Amino acid sequence: MTTIDTANKSDIADMPAAGAQGPVDNYLTWTKGAISWIFTLDHKRIGVMYLAGVLISFLIGGLFALIVRTELIAPGATIIEPSTYNLFFTLHGAVMVFLVIIPSIPASLGNFVLPIMLGAKDVAFPRLNLFSFHLWIIGAIFVVLSLLLGGFDTGWTFYTPYSTTTETGGVVPVLFGVFILGFSSIFTGLNFVVTVHKMRPPGMTWFRMPLFLWAIYSTALIQILATPVLAITLMLVGIERAFQIGIFDPAMGGDPVLFQHFFWFYSHPAVYIMILPAMGIISDLIAVHSHRHIFGYRFIAYSSVAIAIFSFLVWGHHMFTSGQSALLNTIFSAITFSVAVPSAIKIFNWLATLYKGSIALNTPMLYALGFIFLFTIGGLTGLYLGTLNTDVHLHDTYFVVAHFHYVMMGSALIGFIGGLHHWWPKMFGRMYNEKLGIIAFTLVFIGFNVTFFTQFMLGSKGMPRRYYDYQPEFEIYHFISTIGSYVMAAGFFLTAYYLLASLFSGKKAPANPWGGRSLEWQCTSPPPHDNFKTTPTVGDCYDFSVVRWSDEEDGYVIDRSKDPEIAPSSAHSGH
Amino acid sequence: MSAHAKNDHDHGGLEQPLVGHLVPISVLVWTALALLFLTAATVAVRYVDAGQFNMVIALGIAVIKATLVALFFMHLRWDKPFNQLVFFGCIAFVVLLIALTVLDTGQYAPTVFDGNPDDVQAALDANAPEAPITLKTGVSSPD
């Protein structure tokens, strides 16, 4: 009764007003004290804690990246030793992949938004949700522990036999840490699948879910199916390192190519664990900020599931030059091209949604447009790498580095940052400084392209990845790339500044600042502890014709009288 | 769902679960007997030389046993279709992993060095010099 009416009290005079029973409760102030956060079962608080953890890890991983880029600004030794350099690029990769990108969208934004989008009070298993957060913390502690024990220089891929023989002392702790992080990821995915299956409100059929939920759902399927294989593989690497059992270590008759098979059986789908949720965010951002019904809803929804399934059939494209047989090379190369189809379907549908929309060029929308641009480049360059003969030239060069940064950072992380801006007012009830947001986006976008587009050129000229030193003819590219990374870092630090500042001095956020139509915009900002007192009834979450601006609310409201499906008479029949 | 949901499930009386499916004891016992019989059978077959078919029979019996456990002990026969899909879908993904990796290692196996690695061979030569397990000749031809 209290919450969903706040957005539209002006339309329903016969309903009691929201503020009637005093100040509206919200999840941030529901209970106080650190313990009430650490052991909370509230999906919103868990999401916020994940967000904090992910952003701190992002800062750390980013600093490692800056160290690596600074070392590479000139040939020869610049600031660090070669062995230290190996530690830093490995740590950058491992932290960014396992602690930042994989949990970023599902665990932080997904946790916060998913139950609210479903009009549910919580995820299906709140305690399992808390448990997976605690696992994340434990996993992160092990990664830190491995740092203290000497770090690891295996690259984030832990390829054998190097990972079973390297002298660096942090290999086993980090393997164990990633093992634990894997289970954190599995339990989050499991929770989301059950929540989506069992907790949808009356009226929300599968094809009425916001597309973000379809993306999170597909992601969760991959998390459940792929992550156990990574867990067991890393466990075997640890055992191989300790006991020389002869599974992966060729010195004992083991097969290192087999390790790559098992590793990529997880890690290629993991690329979609990273990118699919970002695609879901973009689908919602594009529709909301251009105030136009999403084009080709079913195509976008089905393409998410299709990508999830295809992702299991292409892992060998990481192994074209590593001894994989010609037969499998051909099979994997051929299937790899098919992944381009569902990805392109999404791009075309987003562009069609924008067409004739009334586009608001605010920060989240800029990130969404940036995503489309960068993902197109990242996706198309993937085709060069999926083609057998060009890959032989490009494999293990900066071309690969540039490609996966366009996909993992330019797409997945940009999508995350866009979503963060989109839901920031909802999460913390404050508006950030829009002008600074646009400036920061510009810095990030330009800095990113300067950094990584240069690396395409470096790679196609033959500069290998992970090298400490290089020929003088590469210097100009490395120099430009490093400067670009500084610009990008400036953009991110500016973002951190204005987001944090908004918590203290930001304008109070209305329930619906952007004109969204899905359920999370129908409860207050920040949401109350219970999300919804009654299970709300839902209409078409992409029908923006009933959304209009209200000066009184200083935000958008939903004009229920215009929508027969959620007319007041049926609005509270949910329970 | 309405507040009457509980009553909807209560028609079975106090001997029936509120939710879910009750499998009779007799079905469970028969399942176990079938499993024990199949176990005995598969052990017996191990002592018969059926060539290639030994493995086929052993795995066939294992599949039958696993199916019995899943269908009756785990109630999958009466469970929601999606739960059945989860179970069999996961097995399908395991098969996918096995099929492609076996296909690949089978393809490149002939190009791999044959024999014990040098260190193991050294340990063998030291510990069991009379054992005729020696390093074979380098790369065998991919035929």
Place this chain on the structure above:
Amino acid sequence: MTAIDANSNPPSDSPDHDHGHGGHESENPFQAHHFDTPDQQFESAKLGMWLFLGTEILFFGALFALYTILRANDPEVFSYASQYLDTILGGVNTAVLILSSLTMAMAVHFAQRSKKTLMLICLWLTLLGAIGFLVIKYFEYEHKFHVNLKWGPGFYMPVDEQEATVVGDDGTVLSVVQEDELAVAKETAKLAAEAEESLPAFVDPLIGAVPPVDATTVAPAAIGPGGISAVKPVEKIAADRAAEGHVEHSDKPHLEDQDLPVNTHRFFAIYYAMTGLHGIHVVVGIVMILWLIVKGMKGHFDRRHYAPVDLGGLYWHIVDLVWIFLFPLFYLIH
């Protein structure tokens, strides 16, 4: 990890948990507040468990893939090495697990009908089966360790010198092998050390850290459960081993076997990896069953609220199911 999950996964397992979102709307005290109906709660828990079992299938699935690859590429290793496994013990263990699966399924049945005593009897029987399985497994492992049927380089260690030499707690040598054998052992150790030095990339703690043939030091594991009383002359050990008759094909140590195929140690790597991981799951299952018994004795389960028993049962059945495949794959190779 799995233990905590199997126990705490169902949201329904604690009727009094303090979610604090307000009062219960249903008359069913076992219903968590964020579910609308008992049906929804039960179906959610069940789907969650099935998804978890799916991850278990893929978890073991990677090892099954590994097994298939090893066997497809080295079939002779498998048909040779499986002779060291005791088919009868494996068969008995299979039967034990099947029976404990039956009692688990019956426990679920009785929980569904609010038959507390019968349910508890069935749970105790299940627990007995689980422990029995581990005891048999322990004897199997113990014997293999005794004769160095191990993973990795330990597989290539000679057995006799280890058993014949025992060092007391204070470090004094209680018994040594005969003069000539000692010389051979020292020579062997020297060769092994040289082999290790010549290949610096191969860092080997087993050969390096515990020179197994050095007659003056012996790993404590070799002393055996009998401690000092286990001291025996070499001949007696050999005779005992022959009398035990576990190894069907030969009474000699495997290293002296004329037919030992190359890479046999990999069979034992995958054997210990798969049965070991399965054993860990059995241990987790024991903890889970104990938890169910404790809760059951407090009267927490009845026909309205038996989901924890049901989900625990599913977990226990998947442990059985994995073993159903491990048994023919390792013990029944002709």
